[in-house]
Amino acid sequence: MSEITLVQGVCAGLDTALREDPRVVVLGEDVGKNGGVFRATEGLWEKFGEERVIDTPLAESGIVGAAIGMAVNGLLPVAEIQFMGFIYPAFEQIISHAARLRQRTQGQHPASLVIRAPYGGGIRAPELHSDSTESLFVHTPGLKVVVPSTPYDAKGLLLAAIRDPDPVIFLEPMKIYRSMRQEVPDGWYEVSFGQARKVCTGEDVTLISWGAMVPVAEQAARAASDEGVSCEVIDLRSLYPLDMEAVIDSVKKTGRAVIIHEAPKTAGLGAELASRIHEEAFLWMESPVERVTGYDVPVPMFALEDAFRPSVERVGAAVQKVMNF
Structure with a gap:
């Protein structure tokens, strides 16, 4: 190791x-x-x-x-x-x-x-x-x-x-x-495609993300916990094939979902995830799905880059929105 x-x-x-x-x-x-x-x-x-x-x-x-x-x-x-x-x-x-x-x-x-x-x-x-x-x-x-x-x-x-x-x-x-x-591990091992990773368990909101947004979701989950909201964080790992079973099982448990990605919002993968969640778990939902994403513009230069990317604060606001729906 x-x-x-x-x-x-x-x-x-x-x-x-x-x-x-x-x-x-x-x-x-x-x-x-x-x-x-x-x-x-x-x-x-x-x-x-x-x-x-x-x-x-x-x-x-x-x-x-x-x-x-x-x-x-x-x-x-x-x-x-x-x-x-x-x-x-x-x-x-x-x-x-x-x-x-x-x-x-x-x-x-x-x-x-x-x-x-x-x-x-x-x-x-x-x-x-x-x-x-x-x-x-x-x-x-x-x-x-x-x-x-x-x-x-x-x-x-x-x-x-x-x-x-x-x-x-x-x-x-x-x-x-x-x-x-x-x-x-030092030798050969494989992580299977189509299997999401449950980063942490929760009861109130499911946070779904991948790549560099996973640490943002984790930090937002910790901040929400301080306010009495329990978040479950899912790291997709595999964008295609998708592990929709893990996503749907989590959303059915929590009743709420926030999707986080830094790609632009329109036609991003979050749109597909939101649609699938509403198709397969609608009767378990306590609120509509929220998306926290980049904006529909080219990635800006240095001074505005942090404003473009999803932040812990933006995720926290989305968590509050689904909780207060």
């Missing part, structure tokens, strides 16, 4: 996969000798060589296109996109090819590849460095989308993604890359 950060959990997962499966290759901008812009691939180039940890040109479409070709030919590529806001040049490759390959070939070529991308705000980055557009990929049949919020899940979800027969979008919340440490 090692006590590591979330970004070190990503690196540990890559290290384990490269060591234990010769089919695994890592590719992306600066992932080799430099060790990645966030050091998520630090030391891997020295250990496994340039044929398995591959520095690429600044060409996202080429990175993903090459990864698809590798996957079709039996390799297990892990492609890094430096920031989620840089992924759009590769969108056509992901949507038109990676996501459809299994269906197009009637299952003969399932395209087992992972596309890693740091996402979200809170680190005072320039334009296009703080996007949170996970719903674009969740909406695309053929893709799986996962987001860790702890070091343990970072390694376990990544190893599960590498072994998964389908293309996986693996989103890494930059804001909490180094915000906490956790004991993580």
Whole structure:
């Protein structure tokens, strides 16, 4: 067991996969000798060589296109996109090819590849460095989308993604890359997709979040507890497939739900969750679902970034609203 950060959990997962499966290759901008812009691939180039940890040109479409070709030919590529806001040049490759390959070939070529991308705000980055557009990929049949919020899940979800027969979008919340440490097993282990994590139990309100919003939900739950409100916090971990059973069971118990994500509100994943909750748990609800999200604008620059992202205070106001409905 090692006590590591979330970004070190990503690196540990890559290290384990490269060591234990010769089919695994890592590719992306600066992932080799430099060790990645966030050091998520630090030391891997020295250990496994340039044929398995591959520095690429600044060409996202080429990175993903090459990864698809590798996957079709039996390799297990892990492609890094430096920031989620840089992924759009590769969108056509992901949507038109990676996501459809299994269906197009009637299952003969399932395209087992992972596309890693740091996402979200809170680190005072320039334009296009703080996007949170996970719903674009969740909406695309053929893709799986996962987001860790702890070091343990970072390694376990990544190893599960590498072994998964389908293309996986693996989103890494930059804001909490180094915000906490956790004991993580040294060997290979996997965290299954489609299984949410119950962060804490409660009786009055269910708080649903993922990635960097999980600590915000936890802090809001503690603040609500001081006011006599008991919150249950659910970390989805897997955005597609969704663990709706865990969500619905929790909401049926509490009768209230607040969904927290930093993506814009309109057509965000929170809208799908709210709709499913109302469809499947309406008769148990004590109030309508509340959403605490980013706003329907591009992520603003430094001075307004904190106002854009959901805060403990905004979540607390939503909790009070569902309690007082």
